[in-house]
Amino acid sequence: MVEHAGAAVAHAQVRVDLAAIRGNVAELRARAGSAQVMAVVKADGYGHGLVQAARAAQAGGATWLGTAVLTEALALRAAGVGGRLMAWLCAPGERWTDALAADVDVSASATWAVDEIAAAARETGRVARLHLKVDTGLGRSGATQADWPALVDHALKAQAEGVLEVVGLWSHFAIADAPYHPVNTAQIEAFQSAVALAEARGARPEVRHLANSAATLMLPHTHFDLVRAGLAVYGLSPVPDLAAPPDVGLRQAMSVHARLALTKRVPAGSGVSYGHFYVTDKETTLGLVPLGYADGVPRHGSGGDGGPGAPVLVGGKVRRVAGRVCMDQFVVDLGDDDVRAGDDVVLFGDGVGGEPTAQDWAQACRTISYEIVTRFAPRLPRVYTGAEEDRA
Numbered sequence: 001m002v003e004h005a006g007a008a009v010a011h012a013q014v015r016v017d018l019a020a021i022r023g024n025v026a027e028l029r030a031r032a033g034s035a036q037v038m039a040v041v042k043a044d045g046y047g048h049g050l051v052q053a054a055r056a057a058q059a060g061g062a063t064w065l066g067t068a069v070l071t072e073a074l075a076l077r078a079a080g081v082g083g084r085l086m087a088w089l090c091a092p093g094e095r096w097t098d099a100l101a102a103d104v105d106v107s108a109s110a111t112w113a114v115d116e117i118a119a120a121a122r123e124t125g126r127v128a129r130l131h132l133k134v135d136t137g138l139g140r141s142g143a144t145q146a147d148w149p150a151l152v153d154h155a156l157k158a159q160a161e162g163v164l165e166v167v168g169l170w171s172h173f174a175i176a177d178a179p180y181h182p183v184n185t186a187q188i189e190a191f192q193s194a195v196a197l198a199e200a201r202g203a204r205p206e207v208r209h210l211a212n213s214a215a216t217l218m219l220p221h222t223h224f225d226l227v228r229a230g231l232a233v234y235g236l237s238p239v240p241d242l243a244a245p246p247d248v249g250l251r252q253a254m255s256v257h258a259r260l261a262l263t264k265r266v267p268a269g270s271g272v273s274y275g276h277f278y279v280t281d282k283e284t285t286l287g288l289v290p291l292g293y294a295d296g297v298p299r300h301g302s303g304g305d306g307g308p309g310a311p312v313l314v315g316g317k318v319r320r321v322a323g324r325v326c327m328d329q330f331v332v333d334l335g336d337d338d339v340r341a342g343d344d345v346v347l348f349g350d351g352v353g354g355e356p357t358a359q360d361w362a363q364a365c366r367t368i369s370y371e372i373v374t375r376f377a378p379r380l381p382r383v384y385t386g387a388e389e390d391r392a
């Protein structure tokens with residue numbers, strides 16, 4: 001559901017500041033120097049909205065968009081989003097002809113993928129734009145260095161036939177969030193060798209790309225021709241131990257808001273929420289927040305169950321989740337403050353108003369901010385502010 005700012009405030013909503021996304025991409029562009037910026041908009045634009053995030057990123061200067069699965073790339077094209085677009089996570093029997101018809105760049109980590117893509121190109125009469133992926137140490141997708149020469153030769157043979165063009169050579173970091181880790185150096189060297197080997201065999205790639213957000217910010221010598229930035233586009237820090245978003249010129253785009261559904265006075269010794277893992281230590285006011293794990297609020301943010309509970313801003317103060325996060329709701333302990341049903345609750349935002357950030361939630365839930373922002377459910381309305389057309 002998409003609402004516009006100013007529409008009746010729902011009991012809970014995710015707000016996305018598109019101006020922050022534009023500004024973040026402009027910052028990444030400046031940092032990327034001569035390299036182009038691919039804004040990664042997989043997973044519904046990291047929960048911010050696929051098409052809205054893509055358009056804002058393009059307005060900020062991203063010349064490429066990237067998705068994991070092909071359906072996301074096809075959804076972008078169906079919405080009329082142009083520009084270079086790459087989808088990299090494919091399985092045998094992928095809808096390759098749809099990819100080629102929609103002008104989506106594709107990737108191969110194995111010769112079977114090259115064969116399927118070449119077959120789709122013959123069928124459609126379109127020349128596929130192919131990126132070859134080498135595994136330089138993540139141990140996820142990509143050809144092993146042992147299999148790389150055969151993959152390159154296989155693709156170049158299909159290129160000679162005219163059915164595809166090897167436009168990209170690429171890989172992905174395992175530990176760029178620890179920029180000084182020796183594995184990064186090993187991966188960079190492995191990537192350079194893989195590129196040199198492919199070029200020696202005749203590849204003439206348009207783009208060589210390796211850097212994610214962390215490497216874009218912290219490892220400038222890994223920018224090559226294109227950086228693939230995801231998390232930083234949304235104003236979150238991929239290196240939270242080293243830099244908060246403002247330290248690297250970024251601003252968090254997402255904030256999550258609710259209105260208290262109910263407040264009530266309860267005596268000392270009252271058990272709160274399932275399992276009674278939180279028990280009031282004095283007479284107090286409890287506030288009910290109409291958001292739960294089915295909305296994407298992690299149950300790991302529960303309080304009183306071995307942890308302090310994730311932070312929320314209510315009535316000008318940061319409070320903690322009291323007791324278990326339920327499917328649709330959770331409770332906060334408001335003490336003796338004059339807070340009432342209908343008052344605003346901010347789970348997290350950019351922090352400027354004193355509210356917690358997505359990173360604060362990640363820390364409280366012992367996870368990463370990526371997981372916090374990507375999990376909000378479709379039933380929560382997304383409200384967009386800062387659209388370009390709103391600018392006076």
Ligand SMILES: *Cc1c(COP(=O)(O)O)cnc(C)c1O
Nearest residue numbers: 040172212213214228229230231
């Ligand atoms: C998700 C992803 C990215 C973006 O990673 P961030 O850490 O969010 O910048 C880049 N490349 C690939 C292959 C990815 O899967």
